[in-house]
Amino acid sequence: MGTDHERRLIAGRYRLERRIGGGAMGVVWLADDELLDRTVAVKQLVLAAGLSEKEAEQARKRSAREARLAARLQHRYAITVFDVADDDGMPVLVMEYLPSQSLAEVRAARGALPPAEVARIGAHAASALAAAHAAGIVHRDVKPGNILLGEDGTAKITDFGISHAADDGTLTGSGSFAGTPAFLSPEAARGEKPTAASDVFSLGATLYAIVEGRFPYGDTENQMALLYAAAAGRFTPPQQAGPLTGLLDRMMRLTPSERPAMAEVAAELEKLAVPATERRRNRAVLWSSAAAVVLAAAVVGAVLLLNNRSDAQTASPPAPQPSSAARQPTASPTHAPASSSSATPPPTSSAPSAGTVDYVQFVRDYYAMMPGGTTVGWTKLSPAMQQNVGHAYYLRYWGGMSKFEVAVAPHQTGPTTVESVLDFVQDGIHYRELHRLTLSTVNGQILIDSDSSSNA
Template sequence: MEAGEVVAGRYRVVSLVGRGAMGVVWLARDERLDRDVAIKELRPDDGTGEAAGDITQRAMREGRIAARLRHPNAIAVHDVVTHGGRPCLVMEYLRSESLAEVAATSGGLPPGEVAAIGAQVAAALAAAHDNGVVHRDVKPDNVLLTTDGTAKITDFGVSRAAGLATVTATGILAGTPAYLAPEVAGGAEADTRSDVFSLGATLYAAIEGDPPFGVEDNAIALLHKVARDPLVPPRKAGPLTDLLLWLLRRDPAERPTMRAAHEALTAAAEGQAAPVPPPHNPTLLLQAPPPRRVSRRGVVAGIGAAALVAGGVVLGLLLADEAPTDAAGATTTGTTTTTTTPPPDEDGCVAAYEVVDAWPGGYQVRVVVRNDGERTLTGWEVRWPLPDGEDIDELWAGRLVRDGGDVVVANEEWNVTVPAGGSTEFGFNGSGDDPQVPPVSCREP
């Protein structure tokens, strides 16, 4: 395709817009309706391993799927045509920059601005889910931003309607590894819940500068990390931290629906606190920030089989499901040990202390602060005695105070309130060769 060519008798090519993994995007003029359009030219020779006929068949089907959706925050698909033997998706043209470009230029966006972008994208994805469409490749490159603050999700060309058979049988997994949900990276089928995780990963990257599991040139190594490793805790998300971690919960059943995500993000964009339910199954593990590498003993229980990106490479990962509980009420799985405060007093504050990882000379702890009372907590403090030989090297999402031999962690300004039934969390890296699980207490100051 070249500038000046006419596609399907009506779309005159103007200029090249960009190149992606699945082909090339052109700006064109629809001479019949006198409007600009974008033409996404899918190229059979781009190394996907598929025959031209297969790609054409798939493009026609995916074009019909994408055309189901008409939403102000989704790029519309107008037509599906062929040109020079290649399938082309004719889409709405939007003068914009991608979220990836804007975030890279700014070094990360403020949480409030990201919440507003996320609310718009979630609205479009919720509408797609209502129509049986799973996007499967939500990422910053596929979120377009205009100068007036409008956000639109694009590239439903790699999505697939729920229940619709896959056209190709190559075992190729569509999606971008850094933004895949862990279950998809491990071989499960993408669904609406994995779109929620990918949206969370997209918003996380817009704030933090990198996706939740970091960056890796080797796609296979990155898929291993996504499928089995804990994510890096957000440091810049402020009041959006709890909501992001809700979207990014490892257990798909623990994530909100896209409709609930839209409502929560809308509230956050308006400066309101969105209630986040406590995890029923606390499987979301937080890892220390890079470059420090820690062992992940006890995280991975086995390896199975799954399809990998663009080459049919096979891997899979299984996580331990149940953990034994000792007589003292502590739960232990590999290096992971948890203890919970006694039943809450009248202010309803409960804390769960979990050793989620350990390595020679150090360990990592995650503490969930839950409000089991009937009124909103307007502040919280978690206290525990620091075992002999241990110390705290680094703390996130809380303020550290020492009181003799006790450690006290208090809320930050952005997580000061915890609604009834809601929760927040903090974490830290500790030093010591044999991490102990101390008794913890939680109170409202």
């Protein structure tokens, strides 16, 4: 595809508009999906030079297969693959278009980034990678050029397993390296099959580069020298990473089994993205708010007790109200007891406190991981909730979704309750439900205690 291919139609529906990127592994175009009237990114893979006809055919089939595998991943922090089309025998990827800069471009323009910002970007990427690993997908090419930063600061990872799919090995047939070795894990640099642990190392090397302002294996342009350094796992310990230092050290361990799982990385980066002083302030506000609620409840209870004593002959308990779950079937993983909805205090007209914002942001982040982020999502449930739901059912519930979006943003309706309206397709059936999450804070960590739902 060259510049003379502008306005060309691919697969009868994708009209090429202009070239927006490209490199050794392919060319990326901005295109118009004329069938669905939306803007997309279209990428044509470029096969390595020197392949025989048989090898080229195998590479094309392998590329299409891996693209379809990547298309299974639906995650807020991953660029979605919509379609795999054929263009004169060459597989073409049709992807979500995100107006953005790559992390490599941001690093080139700004130099080293602050640790908290790096942690936020890393948490987004790690969340998507954890979901990919849970789905059996290994990225194999995590690097700054494959992490996109949107205009709103959202980070999305792209090119799941595609860049390496066009060639069996790490080295091309001519003996030259396919891409930069600057972010390779030692085992991948030695020609071993990359695993999920390899992605952990590569993400660590990526975060190292943007927080330190230099590559972990040095800034030399000698690709083979970098490859040898990568194979040996030799890198200078970080000097500017601050609170990220310990995590980067674990992520970049020489032995793959000594590295944390990507879900652990995502959880730790999420915590590091918020400065410790702010976490302490939020916890203090949460406890102050909780104390105020307890005091208010005590006052109300005393008043009710006095009223009940004076009206003992006429007062009677209210008739029990059936829960929404009992009235109609729901796709919610769990149902809160009827008393939980009746005990929810009416919304107050006062401005939300910092604790309120914290709960709402937690729910936003939780749903942002779904439906693919079940590995991290499971850790957000309280032990009682986990026991009530069961891990197998939790995975089956979220895994059955082919579409998921938050139709009405999370908003707090009580001291520990947050409501949202979810719109999703599960096992081929469309649902639109109001979900009420009851939350608790244990040792500074917010957890989900229950999830009740009703048709919205």
